Amino acid sequence: MDQVQSNLAQSNPTPSNLTSPVLASPARVKEALAGQDYLADDRIAQVVFLAAQLSKPVLVEGPAGVGKTELAKALAAITDRRLIRLQCYEGLDEAKALYEWNYKKQLLRIQADSDKEWNQLEEDIFAEEFLLARPLLEAIRSPEPVVLLIDEVDRVEIETEALLLEILSDFQVSIPELGTVVASTTPFVVLTSNNTRELSEALKRRCLFLHIAYPDTEREKEILLHRVPGLPEHMAIQIARVVRSIRGMDLKKAPSVSESIDWARTLLALSIEHIDERVVGETLHVLLKYQTDIDKAAKELGGVTTIE
């Protein structure tokens, strides 16, 4: 195995700074993430490990609130890197994502040097000092390695996705006036998507794909115990089971992991020792955010369905 890895390092000319000891094996990734209160399952740890070894971006997909963004934050924490975040939204453009020329400063410069030759001036004003780095360029230019989080990439229009492609495959940005900026250190790139639309093939091809679904009851219990100190184990089990039951219903918005954590905190704060219908009925609004969902869940959990 050692030999394989050294071969790989040779064949890969991009500067690799992903050799952080915590990324050396899936088990260590998992352990380190757990140290940041992020309980990864084996698959998550494995994909993170591979992404680090292959210097590839990870596209994390899954329903809202399963910890996609959290994963990126935890990764930044364990590798001791700065987290640069690009929040995507409809209408995001080059000037907000990549870079922009600082025209005010450029104007001042023109006025200050009005007696200079034009050719010389032109060279001056399109220099790096007039460049405003937006998240993507900032991640590339950063002298120390960073974690770049491109959040909710499914929100940008399909045309804007193209902006990301150069960065994702070659870790570089081309600026017409200046040339190509190549990353001095390889950023660890994490993209998240809620899958509200299909991402382009070109984008997906460049990434490792990681789908995070709702955890099973066992893992959810572990997460609850980890994130809610003082929660008794039998409560955690019961909460996980109730949440699974609710997720099985046909609802507008199923409860996310963060919502079940909130619910556990609520129950703990109310010092409830046993969950029954009354408790569920009274605290359901923590888990569910639509009135129609709350009504439906309350009805189904509330014993209207009898056992045959």
Added chain:
Amino acid sequence: MITLLTDFIGELRAAGIPVSMVEAIDAMEAVKLVDLGDRSALKAALGATLVKNARHYQAFDVAFEVFFAHHRNIDRGEEGSSGSAGREGGQSNGQSGSQSEIDDLVEALFRAIMGGDTGALEAAARRAVEELAGIEPGRPVGGTYYLYRTLRRLDLDALQERLLEAALAGIDEDDALDTRLAREEVDAQIARLRQEIQDEIRRRLVADRGRQSVARTLRQPLVEDLDLMHATRTDLTDIEDVIEPLTRKLAARLARRRRLLRSGRLDFRKTVRRSLATGGVPMDPAFRKGRPHRPEVFLLCDISGSMATFARFTLQFTYAMATQFSKLRSFVFIDTVDEVTRYFGPGVDFNEALGRIATEAEAVWLDGHSDYGNSLARFEERYGSEITPRTTLIVTGDARNNYRPPRAELLDHVAQKARAVYWLNPEPRSYWDSGDSVMGRYSPFCDGTYEVRTLRQLEHFVEHLAVPGHLSGRRQRTTQLLSPDSR
């Protein structure tokens, strides 16, 4: 290993999962980094590099089980002897499981599940297959046959009852919540056992017949390739998840952006930025882009008997579209037409809306057999005046008119007024105009006719939707000849 991987990738492609060359190379690189003895690590590595769509995981899982089952069999062989419930090497002939042996087996399963012992459960499942499935080498039957056989002889229902009883023992009968939770826990365990048995059968079939042939028999169409005319209820739920992203895309396609440069307000920041090229003199003003145009969509759905399953799907599509378009109006027809927009208001449950449409909408006028001619006449009479050059009309139906007059000139009238008319037909193109289908009479008046029997084809329609500009003068009506099948 490389041959195995190449075969595996070939199988994924055959199952409809698009795997590009780059991804295949990534997979090879990734495999080098994992411990090949660790099956789940291998699976994670291959999954992350080869499958880029959560919908494809199921097909990937099946293929993986078939191709990489071998390792596990060896692992399990050692494990089995130490496993508490695994009594290897007894009866290998499956036909002769006597009742007492089955009872013994069920008891082992029961204990394994109650104890939460995964290893014991696996071993017991393996024993169950060995003794009960009666797999006959070389016999060309599918895995489901053996699964059914094993489960029937095992009497899972009784086991489930027993588990439930045990689970409910400590619970107050009136506590409906606890009872529900206990039931679900048991259901989940039984589902796991079934899965375990199914996997085991699959492994044995692979050993018997070889990978490729088993993979071929297990191959199932991906969600996007399911025939919507014959979709089952579970299929429809899968489809539901896919529809929403698709309607969003459709919305984006239909929202024609205003291309004219000078239509928005002056963008001061950009203007100054541009002026730098001319030494600070703003010679080339920049303008903000206008907001995307909100398109108006009229959806006309055939909900007659021949279209039953498809109608459910189109209404689902309508329902999803209603969240995307502020100006969506939907109509259903059989032999007359009625507007159903009001049933799809915000916050309405889809099944509820469906129920109300079935009972309240007046789509039947005479006898409940499709009559496109009359439906079009009523549609034009009642809503014709509301169609404007901004309206896109989408008709879904098989154009089977029961030999009644098609009255295609009415569609022409409507099309003259509308921005565009598209027709989605769930029948294969080769069936069009056969029997009582009058598709050919309508197609000259449509901007596009599409065969839409699968989600993939619907996606194709959305992708290739070229919205004609309303300034382009004479409309060009062409039948879309390009369909995914002919490519």
